[in-house]
Amino acid sequence: MSAARTSAAIRYTTLRLAIFIGCLVAVAALVQFGVLPKGLGDSNFVWVVLLALVLSAPLSFVLLRKQRDAMSEQIVTKVDKAKARLDANRTQEDGAVQ
Numbered sequence: 001m002s003a004a005r006t007s008a009a010i011r012y013t014t015l016r017l018a019i020f021i022g023c024l025v026a027v028a029a030l031v032q033f034g035v036l037p038k039g040l041g042d043s044n045f046v047w048v049v050l051l052a053l054v055l056s057a058p059l060s061f062v063l064l065r066k067q068r069d070a071m072s073e074q075i076v077t078k079v080d081k082a083k084a085r086l087d088a089n090r091t092q093e094d095g096a097v098q
Contacts, residue, residue: 008071024052
């Protein structure tokens with residue numbers, strides 16, 4: 001198993017976090033310069049975080065498709081191996097009982 005395949009989930013998570021932080025910085029700058037409203041009262045920080053979440057979700061969906069597919073493939077492979085081990089153990093137990 002190559003190093004790229006073992007770290008598919010870590011790479012996806014890191015890139016997703018990077019996209020969120022980029023959106024957070026961009027939204028905070030836009031709010032600071034008055035391009036976007038500052039929110040209501042003291043809700044400025046919450047407004048910035050929520051807006052960054054809303055913006056980063058579709059961006060990561062589109063931009064990280066390749067990494068998401070690699071992560072999914074890795075997870076499916078591991079689940080299939082675990083199922084095969086469980087089936088092998090079950091048949092061994094059934095053979096011992098008969």
